Amino acid sequence: MAKIALLGIGTVGGGVAELLCSNAAQIAAGAGERLELKYILCSRPHPDSPFADKIIYDFSVIENDADISVVAECIGGVGAAYEYVKRALLAGKSVVTSNKELIAEKGMELLGIAAHKNVRLLFEASVGGGIPIIRPLTQCLAANRVDEIYGILNGTTNYILTQMFQCAQRFDTALREAQRLGYAESDPTADIEGLDAGRKICILADICFGRNVPPDKIRIRGISEITAADAALAGRLGFTVKLLGRAKRLENRLVVYVSPHMIGEDKLLSGISGVMNGICVKGNAVGECLFYGAGAGRLPTASAVVADLIDAVRHTPDGKGPRWAEGSDDLLADIDELPCRWYVRSRTDAAALERVFGGGAVTENGYSASITAEMPRTELEDLCAGLREAVAYPVLD
Numbered sequence: 461m462a463k464i465a466l467l468g469i470g471t472v473g474g475g476v477a478e479l480l481c482s483n484a485a486q487i488a489a490g491a492g493e494r495l496e497l498k499y500i501l502c503s504r505p506h507p508d509s510p511f512a513d514k515i516i517y518d519f520s521v522i523e524n525d526a527d528i529s530v531v532a533e534c535i536g537g538v539g540a541a542y543e544y545v546k547r548a549l550l551a552g553k554s555v556v557t558s559n560k561e562l563i564a565e566k567g568m569e570l571l572g573i574a575a576h577k578n579v580r581l582l583f584e585a586s587v588g589g590g591i592p593i594i595r596p597l598t599q600c601l602a603a604n605r606v607d608e609i610y611g612i613l614n615g616t617t618n619y620i621l622t623q624m625f626q627c628a629q630r631f632d633t634a635l636r637e638a639q640r641l642g643y644a645e646s647d648p649t650a651d652i653e654g655l656d657a658g659r660k661i662c663i664l665a666d667i668c669f670g671r672n673v674p675p676d677k678i679r680i681r682g683i684s685e686i687t688a689a690d691a692a693l694a695g696r697l698g699f700t701v702k703l704l705g706r707a708k709r710l711e712n713r714l715v716v717y718v719s720p721h722m723i724g725e726d727k728l729l730s731g732i733s734g735v736m737n738g739i740c741v742k743g744n745a746v747g748e749c750l751f752y753g754a755g756a757g758r759l760p761t762a763s764a765v766v767a768d769l770i771d772a773v774r775h776t777p778d779g780k781g782p783r784w785a786e787g788s789d790d791l792l793a794d795i796d797e798l799p800c801r802w803y804v805r806s807r808t809d810a811a812a813l814e815r816v817f818g819g820g821a822v823t824e825n826g827y828s829a830s831i832t833a834e835m836p837r838t839e840l841e842d843l844c845a846g847l848r849e850a851v852a853y854p855v856l857d
């Protein structure tokens with residue numbers, strides 16, 4: 461019997477506790493022994509919880525209990541979670557976590573401690589919720605040089621965009637619904653302004669390219685400027701709008717960023733709706749692979765956390781888990797160096813837009829939009845200078 465401790469009993473932690481109970485036999489078969497949830501660390505009592513008898517408030521009880529072999533961290537953030545994960549690893553316990561902020565910002569350091577202490581630090585749930593992506597990248601696709609990875613990495617914003625574009629729902633109503641369903645971060649600004657997707661694309665870049673990409677070094681643009689006019693105009697041009705995180709090799713450097721993109725309706729990612737996420741990997745041997753599934757939510761995320769618990773219990777650590785090296789000042793290329801086609805929306809008529817970008821502009825409710833030829837952002841900005849209220853988003857080709 462493996463004894464484990466859970467940190468946090470919010471949306472994800474609650475799902476982990478529930479899954480450990482409801483699928484106990486299946487989990488024991490996978491792990492080779494039963495998993496007993498011995499403690500749940502909380503900051504306050506939860507008298508109505510079915511797990512109330514396991515709740516404790518002092519992390520040192522877990523840290524000093526030699527019976528606990530694995531700790532599941534579901535607190536979030538880099539405050540207490542960072543302290544407890546570090547202490548658990550230093551105490552010789554393996555840790556599994558769903559915490560993208562922690563891995564994006566402190567992953568390099570914590571993985572170093574895990575290797576030094578010969579324990580595991582697993583974080584499958586940190587990107588893509590229930591979608592297997594970390595293990596496929598580090599194992600199944602390990603023979604490839606990954607040239608590009610991009611995807612819909614945030615369930616809340618994909619849910620909001622889907623509700624706005626397919627059901628004509630207002631932004632605020634869709635956000636409230638995403639919060640009610642347990643998809644959004646405690647501060648949903650992290651979802652809407654792209655920070656959550658930024659942390660996730662940094663983790664994917666760290667793994668694919670083997671160098672640390674700090675979230676505060678990449679360009680991030682969220683969905684707060686997307687309007688109902690964009691939905692109508694993009695649709696008429698044969699595109700849909702998705703918030704993408706993207707990391708791409710540019711010779712010896714990387715372009716890593718988050719931005720809304722126009723995606724042609726013939727592309728697979730354009731059909732990914734609601735809370736679902738989709739991640740596309742381009743490997744030099746495998747070609748293009750798409751990973752699809754629920755990117756947020758209680759049980760989908762718990763599915764990945766518990767799979768990591770099973771892995772941590774079943775496999776003896778060998779110090780050979782995923783690691784990445786320190787980045788460098790010249791690792792990241794500027795997004796402006798990446799030429800692409802652009803969607804330009806302006807409060808003008810189609811003729812004015814066509815004079816600048818050529819034919820094919822469409823008009824809707826006082827706005828016009830057009831798809832440009834391929835060009836870098838600097839050239840685009842010059843061309844947009846004379847256009848009223850011009851806004852541009854890259855096209856994913």
Ligand code: HSE
Pocket residue numbers: 560586588589613614615616617643644645651656755756757
């Ligand atoms: N707030 C995140 C999302 C949760 O909406 O995708 C999963 O990381």
